[in-house]
Amino acid sequence: xKHRQIQSFRAVMQYGTITAAARxxxxxxxxxxxxxxDLEHSVSFALFERRGGKLLPTREAMEFFDEVERMYYGMEQxxxxxxxxxxxxxxxxxxxxMPMVSFQILPTVLSDFIRAFDGxxxxxxxxxxxxxxxxxxxxxxxxxxxxxxxxxxxxxxxxSFRAQCICVMAPGHPLAGKSVLTPRDLDAVPMVALTRExxxxxxxxxxxxxxxxxxxIVIESQPSFAACALSAAGIGIAIVDPxxxxxxxxxxxxxxxxxxxxxxxxxxxxxxxxxxRAGEMFRDRMIHAIEAMEHVSAI
Numbered sequence: 599x600k601h602r603q604i605q606s607f608r609a610v611m612q613y614g615t616i617t618a619a620a621r622x623x624x625x626x627x628x629x630x631x632x633x634x635x636d637l638e639h640s641v642s643f644a645l646f647e648r649r650g651g652k653l654l655p656t657r658e659a660m661e662f663f664d665e666v667e668r669m670y671y672g673m674e675q676x677x678x679x680x681x682x683x684x685x686x687x688x689x690x691x692x693x694x695x696m697p698m699v700s701f702q703i704l705p706t707v708l709s710d711f712i713r714a715f716d717g718x719x720x721x722x723x724x725x726x727x728x729x730x731x732x733x734x735x736x737x738x739x740x741x742x743x744x745x746x747x748x749x750x751x752x753x754x755x756x757x758s759f760r761a762q763c764i765c766v767m768a769p770g771h772p773l774a775g776k777s778v779l780t781p782r783d784l785d786a787v788p789m790v791a792l793t794r795e796x797x798x799x800x801x802x803x804x805x806x807x808x809x810x811x812x813x814x815i816v817i818e819s820q821p822s823f824a825a826c827a828l829s830a831a832g833i834g835i836a837i838v839d840p841x842x843x844x845x846x847x848x849x850x851x852x853x854x855x856x857x858x859x860x861x862x863x864x865x866x867x868x869x870x871x872x873x874x875r876a877g878e879m880f881r882d883r884m885i886h887a888i889e890a891m892e893h894v895s896a897i
Contacts, residue, residue: 603637604666606630607645611655611663689876692721694730694739696863697821699888701845704743707887711880718876726821727797727863734866740877742866743884745797756865757885760897763798763859766843766850768832774851781809788834789813793820801859802837826850840893862897 609619610630620627638645645659655663695704700722708720725733727744734742735752746755765779773783784806791813792799799820806813814834819825822838823845829836830849839861843850865885867873873881889896 599637599640603633603640604669606633607637607659608663608666608670610634610646610653611659611666615653689715689718689874690721691718691741691874691876691880692723692739693741693743693880694723694725694733695743696727696730696745697724697823698839698842698863699743700724701823701842703841703884703887703891707880707884711883715876715879731866734868737868737871740867740871740873741881741884743863744866745861745863746866747797752869753866754869754871756867756881757888758862758864758897759888759894761840761861761863761894763802763837763855763861764840764843765835765837765853765855766826766829766846767835767853768830769848769851771832771835771851773835773853776853778854778856780856781806781811784813784835785811786814788816790817790819790825790828790834790836791815792822792825792836792838793818796820798822798837798839798859798861805857805859841891 605623606619606625606629609623610616613619613622616627616630616634620630623630634645641662643658644656645662647654647656693704704722708722712718712720721739723733723739728747730739730742730744731746731750731753733739734744735750741756742753746753765773765784767774773779773787776783792802794800794803799818816834817828819828822836822842825836825838826843826846828834830846837855837859840852843852865881865888867877867881888894
């Protein structure tokens with residue numbers, strides 16, 4: 599049995615005549631008749647009887663047609679699934695990010711993405727950069743956004759961005775009225791510091807040490823949103839990325855820091871992994887959204 603034979607048989611059963619069947623599948627009437635005859639030879643029983651100029655299916659044809667319809671239903675279901683996948687109405691996307699992008703950037707991108715492709719099932723997890731890298735490298739998550747500590751062979755950087763760290767403090771802090779702060783301004787000042795294990799924390803401690811400053815580190819905390827919350831509670835000044843404090847609104851005063859302390863972060867995937875179509879679409883939208891952010895530039 600060949601597909602063209604089954605197709606012709608199904609068309610005759612559906613439309614009732616050779617003429618209508620030929621028109622429906624786009625071939626000639628003799629071609630349909632020949633295909634039906636070939637199929638009858640293949641199955642070794644008659645499929646149609648001619649009575650008074652009409653083509654009538656045999657009982658065997660009716661039973662055979664039931665199975666043909668089941669087969670075509672399965673094929674049509676596969677075509678529907680393929681169409682849903684093609685149009686991103688059926689897909690899974692797993693994204694892991696550091697907290698900084700999870701307050702403003704990611705919700706905006708996810709909201710737009712879901713509206714455009716509402717059939718995509720998305721899993722988003724927030725972790726430290728080290729954990730994000732491990733999840734992406736092991737392919738448990740397709741895409742990640744994180745800071746990278748040194749060279750890694752198991753992850754591929756798709757895009758890199760830089761922001762500059764700022765000082766944040768509660769309203770009413772003695773230094774809140776400053777237009778710019780320097781490490782010298784922070785000498786003996788109570789501070790909430792990011793932990794030394796973090797890349798930003800290392801940069802901050804090095805900048806303070808280079809300036810000969812001995813700040814009063816009240817608390818070491820991680821990640822940036824925790825440091826911001828502690829700073830908003832009046833515990834001390836924190837030096838963090840410029841994006842996380844936005845979520846705290848007027849409960850935090852933001853003051854630029856000089857000299858500049860970079861806060862670099864990256865869009866990542868596992869080395870050798872081919873992104874899914876959903877992953878490609880999301881990557882492009884995420885990169886575009888980050889590039890449009892104030893205080894952030896591509897590097």
